[in-house]
Amino acid sequence: MTSVIVKEVERIVATDARRKMIESAVTLLAMRGLQGTAFSDVLERSGAPRGSIYHHFPGGKDQLVDAAITASGQRTVQILDAVEGASSIAITTYFLDLWRDVLVRSKFRAGCAVLAVTVATDSTELLDHAAAIFRAWQARLAELYVSAGVDPTTASSYAITLIAASEGAVALSRAQRDMAPFEEVAAHLLATTP
């Protein structure tokens, strides 16, 4: 019985260590990009012992990066549940708020982990997973706009525009370390919300 408990505790600790490593990788990717995110930094940030990274990610850095962008992508999809049943304007406002938060909280030092990976890799696997995340965001946003009464084609087309323009606006505000570019793009996106 004790060994069962010990095993369960070990499993929880291991899962927690894995989760911390993934979270650290998300943060580092959002701040420094793909090649700027080293295993050693992930270990330092997560406080995990050196051996554990290879234990949890035997496939190496690509596997960790994959887990990180997947976690980050899924979280965004889940967070959007908050605007289920809301108006179109409320959905756009909420999505823009998510990005505004990233910029403000990080003092312009962080952006989107998925974008950072996309522009710095030619790994088909990583690109496939980044693409799947962007598609999942688009599908979820489109679904929300349809619930708000927008026709499906317009909803899907506006959703991808919202994602693309937000991603670009976050990068422009990071470069300028100023909310102005983001806010100008946000105003356009709100004004053109279907």
Added chain:
Amino acid sequence: MTSVIVKEVERIVATDARRKMIESAVTLLAMRGLQGTAFSDVLERSGAPRGSIYHHFPGGKDQLVDAAITASGQRTVQILDAVEGASSIAITTYFLDLWRDVLVRSKFRAGCAVLAVTVATDSTELLDHAAAIFRAWQARLAELYVSAGVDPTTASSYAITLIAASEGAVALSRAQRDMAPFEEVAAHLLATTP
């Protein structure tokens, strides 16, 4: 006299070597991002001798990257001269065509060198230069829209939206290796051109 000619030839060769290194860096940044662009790859691609990179860029990699994004940024501003006096729709179409070309020609392997640097650095100097480039694009586009009869505030606000949304759309299409995301965003941008 001969020595003057020899010196002039040496100067031209050196300038040409420098130009080739900058061009190689632009291409590599657009394809692999900041940390994915190594001095050794720039040398290989440009065919320049090893010593020459330190001769032309004594400030190291940041100096080369700076020269590369500046060259890439200035080229975009110059290319926009082609739509001087054109209609708003023609200006938007032309700017979108520039990005469409990057995606098609590179078979989705390249994007924007300036964006790639922005999302992967915390160097204040590099961010300042990236910001200056984005501002120069915005200013030039706004000027063109004003020439086409758009009021200055709308022109400036639409210009930054066009840049941000194009940047994001290029990244989404790279992830999916498909023009669809770019074309959907492009349609929205054309439909909302002032």
